[in-house]
Amino acid sequence: MSTPEFRLRPATEADRTYLARLLYLTDVFGDESRPVSDNFAEDLGTYVDAWSPDQGGVIALSPQGVPAGGVWLRAGVDHRPVFGLVETALPELAIAVEGRFAGHGLGGALVDAALDLARTAGHPGVSLAVDDGNDRARRLYLRHGFQTVEHRGGLDCEVMVHRF
Template identity: 35%
Template sequence: MTSINIRPIGEKDKPFLWDMLYEMVHIPNDKPPKELLLAMPGIRQWLEGWGRTGDEGFVAESAPAGPIGAAWYRLSDAGQPGYGFVDERTPELSIAVLPEHAGRGIGTRLLRTLIERAETQGYPGLSLSVDPRNAALRLYERFGFRRCGTSGTSVTMLLRF
C-alpha cells in the first residue's frame, strides 16, 4: 500500500485546490466544464482569496503521484453564505479526493484531521453541503454530522463539538 502523507495546505497548493473544488461539486449528470463551473460566484467563494483569517486545510499526497486529495474550511458571512452556511462562527468544509484514489480511506483521514484542527481552533463545529445522492453522505454521518437544512437540491449538515 502506498504511504499517504497529510500536510497543511501551502501557497503552492492553490492550483490543486481549484482542481479539488471542481471534483467536490457533485453533479451526477451533465456537469459543466471546469472553466464554467469554477467561474460561478457561488462556487468560487469556497476558494477565492484563499489565505484570509479562518482559512485552514490539508492536502493528502503520495509518492510518486503527488497531491491526491484536499480538505479545507472557511468562514462565510450571512451576506454571502455558502451552500452549507449555518452561522458566521461555524466554518463550512470542502473535501475531495481525485476519483482514481477514491475509496481508500483518504477522505476519512482528511476529514478526521480537519475536524481535529477545527476543534483545537475553538470553533463550535463544522458545516457542509452535500447532494443526498453523493456517497460521501455516509462518511459525514459516521463522523456525527446531522442534517439541519437544505439549500437547493443539497442537504446542509452540521457537526457540533
C-alpha cells in the same frame, strides 16, 4: 498526520491552484467529462479565492508524492458560501479526493483532519453541504458525527453540521 499509504500536510498559499482543481471535481461530481455548473466561477471566488491558509486546510499526498485530495475550511463573514452556511461561527468544510485514489480511506482521514483544524482554531464545529444523491459522502459524514440540519432544495443539497 497520515493514513496507512498517504501523507497529509497543511495547505499553503502555493496550494491554491490545487484547491481550485478540487473544487472543480466537486462541481462535476468527479466526472471530468461533464461541463462545469453555471455558477462555477462564482463558487471559485467564494471557496478558493476568498480562502486563506490561516482558515485551515490539508492536502493529501500519495506514496509517490502526487496530490490525492484535500480539505479546506472557509471561515469568516466575507464572501460567505451559500451551500453549507449555517452560522458565521461554523466554518464550512470543502473536500474532494481524486478519483484514482478513492477507496483508500482518504476521505475519512481528510474529514478527521478538518475536524482537528476547526477544533484547534476554537470553532464550535463545522458545517458542510452534501449534494443530493451523493450517498457515499453522506454516509461518511454521518460516521464522523455530522447531523443533517436542513435540506436546501433550490441548491439540491443537504446541510450537515458537526458540533464539538
